[in-house]
Amino acid sequence: MTRAKTDKKTEAASCHPTHTDTHLCMPEDARKRANRRLAIARGHLESIQRMLEDPNVYCMDVLRQIKAVQGALQGAAGVVLRGHLEAHVATASERGDAEELIEELLEAMKLTQ
């Protein structure tokens, strides 16, 4: 654990200069998985754009495809959220930044009111 921290020091040091005291980076696995999902969503959007070039396209077929991409993005958001909960929120009590992290999380998810 300590070794890993030391190994990553130079990288981590530049990680979140504006995020005071903490250097929380997205876990590599989550980054790769989210990236793959966004690549698929992007390809899907491109195919909807091609559909929209056809003057015979039917509105509801387009709407259904847009809904499918929205579902895919929800999945990508889930991947990011899982990585954040595992790597940062579950360990927040040990680091002492739980309140700050949770506030930010609820805001990003538009769940504050």
Added chain:
Amino acid sequence: MTRAKTDKKTEAASCHPTHTDTHLCMPEDARKRANRRLAIARGHLESIQRMLEDPNVYCMDVLRQIKAVQGALQGAAGVVLRGHLEAHVATASERGDAEELIEELLEAMKLTQ
């Protein structure tokens, strides 16, 4: 306008061969506006993918960007829906296919239960 209509006649006839009796095509203006919005969303996704290549990226920054794209897609869905309501649903009583159209619309919006 009349010319355009004449020009499109053969095309329109083949518009929705499986959609019995009706040849409902997405209005050109809605197609163009939706296409533009999807192009922007796609560019946005590309920029999030670039963010994800940075090992120092912060989970919540990625989540916020994904939420923004979801909002943009909601806007694109609104454009498609508006075109459909104006061109097809508002005239459905005259054509006599209101029930079928509304069922399909509620299903595409996942509002049936």
Added chain:
Amino acid sequence: MTRAKTDKKTEAASCHPTHTDTHLCMPEDARKRANRRLAIARGHLESIQRMLEDPNVYCMDVLRQIKAVQGALQGAAGVVLRGHLEAHVATASERGDAEELIEELLEAMKLTQ
């Protein structure tokens, strides 16, 4: 048709005094079905409140129940929307108020952007 209109005149006259020229009322069937669904949702909320009086209740059990009520309200919204589309939007072209109705509908559904 004309007779029905005459019969309803007194009631319709007071229907939407601020909604210029049109007197659009919610269809009775939709009113009754929506009311039933809201009654069920209300009972469900009451049972969640009882759950919340138990100091041993588990957060995720409460969250799942709230999500279930949100789904039920989505169903009630679908009932209202269906009635509106059938009774008012599908006939809008005949009445000539399509633009106004569609604008209002997209706004109520938070789909304008």
Added chain:
Amino acid sequence: MTRAKTDKKTEAASCHPTHTDTHLCMPEDARKRANRRLAIARGHLESIQRMLEDPNVYCMDVLRQIKAVQGALQGAAGVVLRGHLEAHVATASERGDAEELIEELLEAMKLTQ
């Protein structure tokens, strides 16, 4: 603090008998705040039901009110989620049940895919 823990022992022991090894109860403050919000939402639903008894009610007025209640329930869900994150997820690494808790959380929020 220690006393409070001792006082609650018997109660906590019966807290989540099916939730192996952990006895996670919803924080009292979150329970009370969520309860208050649900009470308000319930009163709001009751007033929509009264609206629906008026044959002159307008569909879009009902839809807007249902959307408002959905927003209120989203707020109540946020209260529950905040309590869970603070009391249980932020301390999960110390207890060693992070994986289980996070899986359950993402499922309850319908964010797994």
